[in-house]
Amino acid sequence: MGYLGAFLFLLGALGALAEICEIPEVDSQLVEKLGQRLLPWMDRLSLEHLNPSIYVGLRLSSWQAGTKENLYLHSLKLNYQQCLLGSASSGHNSHCQAKPSMGQLALYLLALRANCEFAGSHKGDRLVSQLKRFLEDEKRAIGHKGHPHTSYYQYGLAILALCVHQKRVHNNVVDKLLYAVKHEQHLHQGHLSVDTVAMAGLAFTCLERSHFNPSLRLQITTAIGTVQEKILKAQTPEGHFGNVYSTPLALQMLMASSTSYLELGTACLKAKAALLASLQNEVFQNTLVISQLLPVLNHKTYIDLISPDCLAPRVMLGPATETFSLTSEIISVTLKVLSIFPPYKQSIFVLAGSSLEDVLKMARELGGFTYETQASLSGPYLTSVMGNEVGEREFWQLLRDPDTPLLQGIADYRPKDGETIELRLVRW
Numbered sequence: 001m002g003y004l005g006a007f008l009f010l011l012g013a014l015g016a017l018a019e020i021c022e023i024p025e026v027d028s029q030l031v032e033k034l035g036q037r038l039l040p041w042m043d044r045l046s047l048e049h050l051n052p053s054i055y056v057g058l059r060l061s062s063w064q065a066g067t068k069e070n071l072y073l074h075s076l077k078l079n080y081q082q083c084l085l086g087s088a089s090s091g092h093n094s095h096c097q098a099k100p101s102m103g104q105l106a107l108y109l110l111a112l113r114a115n116c117e118f119a120g121s122h123k124g125d126r127l128v129s130q131l132k133r134f135l136e137d138e139k140r141a142i143g144h145k146g147h148p149h150t151s152y153y154q155y156g157l158a159i160l161a162l163c164v165h166q167k168r169v170h171n172n173v174v175d176k177l178l179y180a181v182k183h184e185q186h187l188h189q190g191h192l193s194v195d196t197v198a199m200a201g202l203a204f205t206c207l208e209r210s211h212f213n214p215s216l217r218l219q220i221t222t223a224i225g226t227v228q229e230k231i232l233k234a235q236t237p238e239g240h241f242g243n244v245y246s247t248p249l250a251l252q253m254l255m256a257s258s259t260s261y262l263e264l265g266t267a268c269l270k271a272k273a274a275l276l277a278s279l280q281n282e283v284f285q286n287t288l289v290i291s292q293l294l295p296v297l298n299h300k301t302y303i304d305l306i307s308p309d310c311l312a313p314r315v316m317l318g319p320a321t322e323t324f325s326l327t328s329e330i331i332s333v334t335l336k337v338l339s340i341f342p343p344y345k346q347s348i349f350v351l352a353g354s355s356l357e358d359v360l361k362m363a364r365e366l367g368g369f370t371y372e373t374q375a376s377l378s379g380p381y382l383t384s385v386m387g388n389e390v391g392e393r394e395f396w397q398l399l400r401d402p403d404t405p406l407l408q409g410i411a412d413y414r415p416k417d418g419e420t421i422e423l424r425l426v427r428w
């Protein structure tokens, strides 16, 4: 009987463990290194470079950047409010090249919450109304065209941002996201990425916790289960959910929701091991991805923004110690573009360690090749090659021969000697 009791207790304990997604402690030096990568970006205070996701990531981490952080939030407020609310006639927003998008406004509202602020003032209310209007427009676009103007990722992000500010959205707005998650295989643009599903799951989790949209409660709970299932199914043999860069958001989603999936605990431990290996190999270079990972390493998620702990002690980040490995080795990278006529193919010689962006610059300098980029929160986004701008729902995909899409953008990816990189115009 004693043995049976102990056995049952052990089973119960294992069951309880298996139902939570927990990430054990990670070496704090490795985490600090990640945080330090954000520091140089916090000195760039123009609208083009401001990134509310950096602020959110840092506030939900165990590290802080002292006064730099306050200055950063101040610049975010100045620029976002001027560009979104300033009237063109008063000249207030003359320095705004482009209005922040729906997703950027949503991230800005998350940044305010990360500082324990509610969008309650007159200005805050107007921003909330703008975000609601964006969502209404997107809802109509989904009704007409079957997809939003922006993406389901931004749609989920916007619902999440309003939710953490305790702002409700209509059932029919939530309904469109519920439908997309449930019927994703029937949507004509194919499957939703793990990042997109995870963002939708975070939005649903917030709605569930806040008891919003009570008449959709059952559908919301079911959708959370569907999202968890999709994320778990997308786990790779190494342990990543989707790919290494979607794992942070996927983990945020899994950590935020309690679940009855028995395999959850094991899946998260495996993901954590994969993350650790990636951290050690310095795979995380991109500030946006780092900003999504830092909360996870501090056992936090965007759901914590419902009631953030702004007094939690955070350690000051030390100055970054960059280790430059200067090399004079020259490598050859072949650049090809077959989506145009006549096709382009050229070997480009650059210094070892150069980014793909350096290769593109060199190709342009040599002549016969042109390209354009647009600044985004993930870095420079390739928008045009040889004068061919992307049309609606098209993008210039980056691939490594024979046919492997790159997991990084032009600024972060560093081709190896002898590699062939293709730029391909595709629909998404």
Ligand code: B12
Pocket (backbone or CB within 6 Å): 101, 102, 103, 104, 107, 149, 150, 151, 153, 154, 193, 195, 196, 242, 243, 244, 245, 246, 247, 249, 286, 288, 289, 292, 376, 377, 378, 379, 380, 381, 382, 383, 394, 395, 396, 397, 398, 399, 405, 406, 407, 408, 409, 410, 412, 428
């Ligand atoms: C939607 C999306 C796309 C859409 C964007 C079109 C659209 N109208 O939305 C499409 C399918 C076209 C796309 C393309 C690519 N993407 Co993408 N994308 C995303 C996703 C899911 C959401 C981005 C978003 O809306 N953010 C919120 C808004 C508020 O921020 P934003 O900066 O204003 O958003 C713009 C940029 O993110 C830009 N964008 C989208 N992807 C990428 C990737 C890079 C490297 C850059 C610089 C910009 C960029 O498009 C957004 C809309 O304008 C993220 C997931 C994530 N975790 O962030 C991946 C993500 C950013 N993409 C990624 C990648 C790798 C790419 C590609 C490089 C893939 C490839 N091999 O070609 C290309 C970009 C190539 C190029 N031309 O420069 C990675 C980046 C990883 C990293 N290390 O930085 C992510 C994190 C996905 C992942 N887990 O792998 N993407």
